[in-house]
Amino acid sequence: MGIPEKKKLSSSKTASIVDLIQSAVIAAIQELYGETIPAEQAAPTVTRKEFEGDYTIVTFPFTRFAKKKPGEIAEELGAHLVKNVPQLTRFNVVQGFLNLVVADSFWSDFLLQIADNQDFGRAPKNGQKVMIEFCSPNTNKPLHLGHVRNILLGWSCSQICEAAGYEVKKVQVINDRGIAICKSMLAWQKFGDGATPESTGTKSDHFVGDYYVLFEQKFQEEYKAWQAGAGQQVLGEKRKADQSDEQFFKDFKNTYFNEYSQLGGEAREMLLAWEAGDPATKALWQRMNQWVYDGFEETFVKLGVSFDKYYYESETYLLGKDIVEQGLASGVFYKKDDGSVWADLTDAKLDHKVVMRSDGTSVYITQDLGTAQMRYQDFGTEKMVYVVADEQNYHFQVLFEILKRLGEPYAAGLHHLSYGMVDLPTGKMKSREGTVVDADDLIAEVIEEAREASKERGEIAELTKAEQEDILRKIGLAALKFHIIKVTPQKRMVFDPKESVDLQGQTGPHIQYAYVRIKSVLRKASDLGFRIADFGLGGAGTVELPISIEPQERELIAQLYRFPAAVQTAAANYDPSEIANYCYDLAKAFHRFFTDLSILKAETEEAKAFRLQLCAAVANVLKTGMGLLGIEMPDRM
RNA sequence: GGCCCCGUAGCUCAAUUGGAUAGAGCACCUGACUACGGAUCAGGAGGUUAAAGGUUCGAGUCCUUUCGGAGUCACCA
Structure with missing residues (x-):
């Protein structure tokens, strides 16, 4: 493909x-x-x-x-x-x-062409549409580090595709139904005592997440009591001699939840009431989910991302049944004696896959089949990208294979942007052990780090409080975002919180600093009476270019020249890390140029004009390139 | 066990899709302008690309085997 x-x-x-x-x-x-x-x-x-x-x-x-x-x-x-x-x-x-x-003249001509072109690197519209699905959270827990990688990949991918000429639709699917959210609802109902995010001053998605945690706590307590009392006999039968308490509970948890637990029973009743459309349950569900959405929205704004459309599983989970009929008719699916419907994908090494239960209800993949069709009807996008962690590789292989066999018109444009899980230096993130990194905490932390570093430098001390905050936010987020995006999506990555707030070396702020240096020089040049327009190509005061170009200048221009191609390949591969690495290389080349050659005190007026042009062009590309990653550039830092 | 992905410097990552002497950053050591912003730059040290075979002018990259790690293999989502 x-x-x-x-x-x-x-x-x-x-x-x-x-x-x-x-x-x-x-x-x-x-x-x-x-x-x-x-x-x-x-x-x-x-x-x-x-x-x-x-x-x-x-x-x-x-x-x-x-x-x-x-x-x-x-x-x-x-x-x-x-x-x-x-x-x-x-x-x-x-x-x-x-x-x-x-030839030098080729490079200098090129530079003059792009120096004041803000859109350099952006291709004209190619008439094609691509949909990118990313984020896709559950509503029972706040966003964490894994979501952050997902969101950053999805967002930057959408920006890159747009720059490459596509019309982009950004969507997310929200898993707003099922037993998980019922747990939060139940815990709130039983133990919440009417509390709200406002009354407790808690960010609203965290508020709901806290009740999910509370449910798990109460559930554990209930189990402990049951274990010592009524459950002794059951346990005696089921538990193997060599199993520890913890091991056994891990295996037994679901059974206990479904068959013995009082709380589990109540949660399942709630789910049934929800499915039956019980007004009170629906109202509670609506209210708590709204809290979650409000909280998510805050985080999206902080991260600088937005979506064109939200799909809710509560509205799509019944979709796909007509596809099953269609597939049966065309022979893509077959029916077993018990009434369940299957796809035989053994010739694609994907085994048999159930697409409808024997009771006629749909499974996860049926819903995805239906959603794909629905989206195509909604937007007519010939390409659809799913930004989903690599644990679902098999699922998407199956999904795409089935859609291909069904002859869907968009089947050739399907792509799973699979990314590796984020590990912590201590190992895997595990919510049960409390080793999850919360997205909001993380954002706050990187901004604090930027504040500390900035305080020592004192460069922006004379700006207003609001200006300072804006800059610190840009720096902190640049550190976080770049740190994550620079890694090839496919690879599993280790996230060390200490390194994510690094501001030196191969980091977002290092690139921002190149931009800030340029802005500073351009300000100074302007103070001295220089204006870009005066020495630009065809301008009134056009200055003749230097005949020869220094190696550092040459390297920079050649690097700039590669930008449009870098955007195109990044889009074709759906790989934002290519842009991240490009930006870093460009910034590095600029820093070298900056220390080696004098700009405002260049040997000749021509060289000065040329270098100022070069600076402007580099600033331009850095701003565009980092913008494609969702990273903003400050004028000072 | 079947399928799939990964393994590169102490650590975090690159390597223009099969090209030249495998490059950056962090950490460690040394050095740099009374200069346009030192969140910078230059240099040093650090590698049998997990291992062994194979393909060819050329392999970190492709093939085979082995070792190590992750994921997945529900009428869950």
Whole structure:
């Protein structure tokens, strides 16, 4: 699925230097050796830093038909290219690697074109629509670190797709029904004594979560009492001799909940009442869920994310039955004697999968089948991305396979953006052991860390309180977000809270600092009477460009040049970490440039103008790039 | 046990999709402008890419086996 997209990609870019070289190589090989080579073999790669050059062609594959040594081919090819492509000034050959040097004028022309283009890197609309589902919480507990990774991936992915030219719909599915929320409801009803988030001053989703925890506590207490009394006989029969209390409870918990527990019985009654549409139960359910939504919304705002549409499982959990009928008719599904309906996916190595119970009710995957159809009707998106943890890999393989067999029109555009779970240095996050990292706590913590660091520096002390708070929020969140997004989604990651608040090194604030340095220089330049417009391309005071470019400048410009392609591949791979790493590399290159070369005290007026242009362009790309990750840039810090 | 994913410096992560001497940051050591912001920069040390075979001009990347770790295999969601 990813391969055709990549091909489409390179053909859609027009007149880029990369394409220019590529087609020139194909033509040259044809001319020199009479062989037509596939485009991949002519694709230039970026030259490694330790060699002179901008792009490299690997000549080893050509030995087969050229009947020459790689080095000789490289020499011939290099000479031919430099002669025929005006943008190439010279070349050198190392082993079989042909390093091509792009003319300074090409780079400086390019820089002038983008220096004041705020939209550089954003592609025009491509007419395609993509839906991205992310977050998808339960309503019985507040958001935690796992949700944070999910939300950041989903959000940045949506921003990247938008920049790549797609129309994006951001949706989430909220699991608002089932036994879990009934537990919170019951606990509140029995022990809440009419308390509300307002009356207790608790953030409303935490308020509801606290009752879920309370239920579990009371349930445990009830079990302990039962264990010592009425349950002794049952336990004597079921418990194996070598099992510890804890081990046994783990296995036995569900049975106890369903068959013996008073609280469990009441919770199940509540669920039945809910399903029967009992008004009082519905009202309570409505009220408590609303508290949760209000709390979630606060967290979303803090994280700077929003959604276009919310789907509620209470409204979708019955969907999908007509799909089952449809699949039975077309032979995608089959019916067993007991009336249950199955999909046979053994030829796709996915085994048999039930899609409808023998009592005619739907299962989880049936609901997903129905929801997919419903969304397609809602938005007509030919691509749908599900941002869901990798523990559901199998589920999505099955879901997509079935949709494909059903011949759904969007089936080819389905993608599971699977991401690894977040581990803590102490191991896995476990709610039972209290080792979950709460999203709100985490956000507060990183902002505090930014405050401490800022206090020592004293750079923003003279700003108003509100301005300071805004900056600290941007810095703290940049640290947190970048720390999470920079990791390839697919990989499981270790989250060390100490490292997440680091402000130095490979971090969000390090990149923000590059931006702040630029803003500071530009302010100073403006104070000295310089205005970008005065030395811009075609401006009244156009300054002639320097003929030669310093290596640090060259590296920066070449880096800027890659930005649009980076956006496109990040979108094609649904991988925000590529943008994160791009931004870091760019910031790093800028810091080096900044310390090595003087800007306002440059050797000539031309060099000064050129470098200011470069600064403006870098600031622009940093702001756009980090914006794609949901990270804001402060002007000072 | 079947299927699937992962294993790179002490730690956290890269590696332009098969290319050159495997790179960054943290931590450790050394150094830098009376300069546009030191949340910076330069340098040092740190690697048998879990192991062994194979494919080829070339393998961290592809294939096979082994070891280690995670996930999943409900008429739960």
